[in-house]
Amino acid sequence: MLRDSFSTEEPLGQALRRLAETATRAIPDxxxxxxxxxxxEPPRTVAASDEQLVDVDEKQYGANRGPCLxxxxxxxxxxxxxxxxxxxxxxxxxxAEEHGVRAYLSVPIxxxxxxxxxxxxxxxxxxxxxxxxxFDPFDEGLMRLFTTAACATISSADQWQRSREQIKHxxxxxxxxxxxxxxxxxxxxxxxxxxxxxxAMLVRRSQHDNVKLRExxxxxxxxxxxx
Numbered sequence: 001m002l003r004d005s006f007s008t009e010e011p012l013g014q015a016l017r018r019l020a021e022t023a024t025r026a027i028p029d030x031x032x033x034x035x036x037x038x039x040x041e042p043p044r045t046v047a048a049s050d051e052q053l054v055d056v057d058e059k060q061y062g063a064n065r066g067p068c069l070x071x072x073x074x075x076x077x078x079x080x081x082x083x084x085x086x087x088x089x090x091x092x093x094x095x096a097e098e099h100g101v102r103a104y105l106s107v108p109i110x111x112x113x114x115x116x117x118x119x120x121x122x123x124x125x126x127x128x129x130x131x132x133x134x135f136d137p138f139d140e141g142l143m144r145l146f147t148t149a150a151c152a153t154i155s156s157a158d159q160w161q162r163s164r165e166q167i168k169h170x171x172x173x174x175x176x177x178x179x180x181x182x183x184x185x186x187x188x189x190x191x192x193x194x195x196x197x198x199x200a201m202l203v204r205r206s207q208h209d210n211v212k213l214r215e216x217x218x219x220x221x222x223x224x225x226x227x
Contacts, residue, residue, distance in 0.1 A: 013046050016047035017047040017049070019047070019146060020033040020034065020047045020049045021033075021049045023049075023125065023127070023143070023146045024049040024127075026142065027127055027135075027142060027143065028139065029134035029139075030129060030139075031050070031128050032048065032049050032128040033048070033049050033125065033126065033127050034047065034050075034054060035047040035124070036057060036068055036072075036124040037122065037123040038121065038122060038123050039120070039121075039122050039123070043057075043060075043061045043068075043069070044061070045057045045058065046123075052099060053099055055095055055098075055099065056092065056095040056101060056128070059092060059094070059095040060089070060091065060092050063089075063091035065088075065089055065091070066091065067089065067104055067105075068124050068126050070106070071107065071124050072108060072121060075108045075121060077105065077108070077140045077143070079103070079104070079105045079140075080103070080105075080106075081102065081103050082096045082097060082103065082104065092104075100130055101129070101130065102130055102134070103129040103133070103134040104126065104127070104128055104129075105127040105129075105134075105135040106126045106127075107125045107126075107127075107140060107143040107146075107147050108124050108147070109121070109122050109123040109124060109125060125146055127143065179217045179221065180199075180217040182217070182221055183198075183216070183217035183220040183221055184198040184202065186220055186221065187201055187202070187220065202217055
């Protein structure tokens with residue numbers, strides 16, 4: 001089938017998980033990394049080097065506040081030391097303490113502007129540490145390299161998904177056309193009419209019964225099979 005040519009693409013979650021694991025090894029004091037995607041659906045964690053810590057991100061999504069979402073809104077890196085934001089981000093603080101997290105750094109993933117569109121925020125790279133003194137400006141700069149890679153991965157996956165959807169629609173249209181043509185042929189044989197007259201019969205039935213033309217054509221073929 002047409003979509004078979006896309007079947008070898010690496011799933012988005014798998015590609016980003018490899019990226020998260022690489023970032024965990026590259027950043028000093030990083031004990032885990034998660035990747036949040038914020039388009040087109042609500043925020044969700046699509047990859048994590050430690051699945052247990054996804055809970056910290058999800059608590060932020062549910063409360064609609066926290067360093068991850070603050071980074072998304074400001075498009076700036078946000079570092080949080082657990083214990084210093086109890087009033088501002090209580091849900092984040094509670095979840096982080098429960099998992100032993102002491103420091104958290106969230107860096108936005110931004111799709112650069114092009115000739116056809118403005119810059120678009122697509123997610124965040126979130127780094128966890130069990131050390132309160134973790135992460136400095138150098139770490140933030142290093143994370144920018146990983147956000148660039150994450151941006152390219154998310155963008156490619158989005159284009160791939162759109163291609164798959166377009167191919168699916170095309171395949172559906174081709175199948176519908178084949179069914180309609182077969183039904184026209186059956187009506188031409190039964191009523192000794194032209195192709196235009198047979199198609200007009202299908203259209204009238206579709207409008208009268210208020211159903212799709214393809215469904216009318218399939219009903220005609222089913223009737224022929226029964227006969």
